[in-house]
Amino acid sequence: MDLKQLYQDIILEHGKSPRNLGRCKDYSHEAKGYNPLCGDKVHVYLKLNNEKKVENLTFEGDGCAISLASASIMTELVKGKSSDEVKDIMNAFLNMIKNNSEIESSYLDDDQKTKLMSLSGVKQFPMRVKCATLSWHTLLSALERKKKDVNTEIID
Amino acid sequence: MNINEIKSQFPIFSKKINGKQLVYLDSSNSSQKPLSVINRLNDFYKNEFSNIGRSIHSLAVNATNKFEETRVGVKNFINAKFKEEIIFTKNATEAINLVATTFGQKYIKDGDEIIITELEHHSNYVPWNFLRENKKAIIKFAPINEDGDIVISKLQELITSKTKIIAVSHLSNVTGTIVPIKEIIEIARKKNVPVLVDGCQSVPHISVDVSDLDCDFYAFSGHKVYGPTGVGILYAKKKWLEKLPPYIGGGAMISEVKKDKITYAPLPEKYEAGTMPTAEVITFNESIKFIKSIGMDNLIKHEKEITNYALEKLKKINSLKIIGNPKNKAGVIAFTLKGVHPHDIATILDEDGVAIRAGHHCCQILHERLNLTATARASIGIYNTKEDIDILCKAIENCRKVLDLK
Numbered sequence A: 001m002d003l004k005q006l007y008q009d010i011i012l013e014h015g016k017s018p019r020n021l022g023r024c025k026d027y028s029h030e031a032k033g034y035n036p037l038c039g040d041k042v043h044v045y046l047k048l049n050n051e052k053k054v055e056n057l058t059f060e061g062d063g064c065a066i067s068l069a070s071a072s073i074m075t076e077l078v079k080g081k082s083s084d085e086v087k088d089i090m091n092a093f094l095n096m097i098k099n100n101s102e103i104e105s106s107y108l109d110d111d112q113k114t115k116l117m118s119l120s121g122v123k124q125f126p127m128r129v130k131c132a133t134l135s136w137h138t139l140l141s142a143l144e145r146k147k148k149d150v151n152t153e154i155i156d
Numbered sequence B: 001m002n003i004n005e006i007k008s009q010f011p012i013f014s015k016k017i018n019g020k021q022l023v024y025l026d027s028s029n030s031s032q033k034p035l036s037v038i039n040r041l042n043d044f045y046k047n048e049f050s051n052i053g054r055s056i057h058s059l060a061v062n063a064t065n066k067f068e069e070t071r072v073g074v075k076n077f078i079n080a081k082f083k084e085e086i087i088f089t090k091n092a093t094e095a096i097n098l099v100a101t102t103f104g105q106k107y108i109k110d111g112d113e114i115i116i117t118e119l120e121h122h123s124n125y126v127p128w129n130f131l132r133e134n135k136k137a138i139i140k141f142a143p144i145n146e147d148g149d150i151v152i153s154k155l156q157e158l159i160t161s162k163t164k165i166i167a168v169s170h171l172s173n174v175t176g177t178i179v180p181i182k183e184i185i186e187i188a189r190k191k192n193v194p195v196l197v198d199g200c201q202s203v204p205h206i207s208v209d210v211s212d213l214d215c216d217f218y219a220f221s222g223h224k225v226y227g228p229t230g231v232g233i234l235y236a237k238k239k240w241l242e243k244l245p246p247y248i249g250g251g252a253m254i255s256e257v258k259k260d261k262i263t264y265a266p267l268p269e270k271y272e273a274g275t276m277p278t279a280e281v282i283t284f285n286e287s288i289k290f291i292k293s294i295g296m297d298n299l300i301k302h303e304k305e306i307t308n309y310a311l312e313k314l315k316k317i318n319s320l321k322i323i324g325n326p327k328n329k330a331g332v333i334a335f336t337l338k339g340v341h342p343h344d345i346a347t348i349l350d351e352d353g354v355a356i357r358a359g360h361h362c363c364q365i366l367h368e369r370l371n372l373t374a375t376a377r378a379s380i381g382i383y384n385t386k387e388d389i390d391i392l393c394k395a396i397e398n399c400r401k402v403l404d405l406k
Helices: A009-018 A065-077 A083-098 A110-124 A126-143 B003-006 B035-048 B058-079 B093-107 B128-137 B152-158 B180-191 B238-243 B278-294 B296-315 B344-353 B364-369 B384-402
Strands: A029-035 A040-048 A054-062 B086-089 B113-117 B138-142 B162-167 B197-200 B217-221 B232-236 B254-257 B263-264 B321-322 B334-336 B357-359 B375-379
Touching: A009 A065, A009 A110, A009 B180, A009 B254, A029 A126, A029 B321, A040 B113, A040 B138, A054 A065, A054 A126, A065 A110, A065 A126, A083 A126, A083 B334, A110 A126, A126 B278, B035 B278, B058 B086, B058 B254, B058 B278, B058 B296, B093 B128, B093 B197, B093 B217, B093 B232, B113 B152, B128 B138, B128 B321, B128 B334, B138 B152, B180 B197, B254 B321, B263 B278, B278 B296, B278 B375, B296 B321, B296 B334, B296 B384, B334 B344, B344 B357, B344 B375
Parallel strands: B113 B138, B113 B162, B162 B197, B197 B217
Antiparallel strands: A029 A040, A040 A054, B086 B232, B217 B232, B254 B263, B321 B334, B334 B375, B357 B375
16 A cells, blocks of 8 residues: 555645635535544535536535545536536546546546546545545535435445 | 563564554554453363353353353452442443433433533443433533533532433543542432443553442443453442343343243343353453453553653644643543644554544544544553654654645
């Protein structure tokens, strides 16, 4: 195991200055996520426009470098995407974290894939996978307007 | 006392973790096991195994005798008056649940009050919450101050004619606060309120004398006392165990079973239904012998020395904050590092072979009270050395470098 693979420069940079932090105005969807193992919390605010595309996505949260970076990168990558496209990207990301060596999504360009791949180091740190996936599950919950908060212990 | 000789009794320290010497600072979670304990478990399964109880054959008689020897060992270790006052459970959590459930069933009704404190581990809160949900009991929290000490005068003020029980930890698993439990029991005694003490963190690290404390219930876990998992201990005054209803029903806890009526076994079997963790309970006697071989006074002295050394060295690290500053502190040190989340600290330290814990340590009320979501925690056991603390401090200094913080 190599710490540098986990804490890649992109992660450190996003972890220190997360993008889209806070609560955006006029959000149409929101959801809260919680990791009971460590107490990490994330609150996602999403604005879908008339074409059902992500106009804005922000988050509030308190967490480790991995969870902050993952949320921050997520908010950048899904802007402008439709709900189905967001789900496709999320599945590609979760597949990469769990099985694949690559991100397989036609909705991301190479630069975006590289950014997301910076989180691949968590594979070697099983206890940290949930740090990386919490915000994504929470975004999905917001999109689907689920009533229950996301809890990482109840996700497959 | 020769610390190297003691440490060498723990086989795990001859293993490398991530290619590094293991620095184990997670004893509040669970302690490592000396070879004598590991061997005892192995020997029992290899040469002596039988279930205990009613069988007549020699192996069963031997196992039953050994099982009861542990009960006497525990009784002497915590200075209980009768061996029937020692009940084996699977862990301290189950021991507290046993009391909450049976005491609640018999004595708690709508509007009755239970006092706990802001220091408590979830295992000394959640079982009482069941009574809040099912019996409309009221749970009151005795506050702590910024130092992590329970404000005794406030606790005293919380006691009313409706207070049915006080449940309080002897030693905090976050701030290391050694709670003046005797003072609390004396206050409770004057108001005729029974007291349950969660002794999970205290039994391995300070002398516990339940007769001197005069507590009604005292719960702890074997695995934190250099013993095997699967063994919890509930000490309870005989008068309570005789009055309270049974908890888990099944074999061994009955006296006579008829179609229209069942009578229950006398103590302690009344509370030990079904097959118990036979091998583990028998093995736990070896853990007590291990502590006695060191001597509790020597153990306390050594851990105090290492704790003081750790506190001194940690305080010198810029951006590190130690959580709580109790009047009387044991070797449990929770801390935060500016700009570094405790989870990142734990991962980075692990790469250096340093095992600590990060999170809320099952104390969300305490963390909320201190405005924290998570902390990192280094906790000391008999095998820790000053060298361990030096490696810990170096690894902590490395955190900010790994995360590229100035």
